[in-house]
Amino acid sequence: xxxxxxxxxxxxxxxxxDDIRHVFPATIELATLSTFIGIVVGVPLGVFxxxxxxxxVDHVARVIGLAGSSVPVF
Numbered sequence: 429x430x431x432x433x434x435x436x437x438x439x440x441x442x443x444x445x446d447d448i449r450h451v452f453p454a455t456i457e458l459a460t461l462s463t464f465i466g467i468v469v470g471v472p473l474g475v476f477x478x479x480x481x482x483x484x485v486d487h488v489a490r491v492i493g494l495a496g497s498s499v500p501v502f
Contacts, residue, residue, distance in 0.1 A: 432445065433445075434448075470493070473489050473492070473493075474489065474493075476489065477489035477490065
């Protein structure tokens with residue numbers, strides 16, 4: 429593994445490094461998009477919840493944030 433030889437995939441019978449190179453751009457795209465959405469939605473929602481402390485908006489924002497961080501990634 430230290431030499432970059434990750435073996436052959438049992439599923440595709442291709443070298444694993446080739447499979448990783450094939451899906452890596454989509455992985456970066458998804459990670460970038462999810463980070464962008466998290467910032468665009470999360471920061472304003474957090475500021476709005478802070479301004480409306482202990483009101484319904486604050487509680488809804490807290491539940492959304494907790495649910496978003498609790499959902500498994502798979």
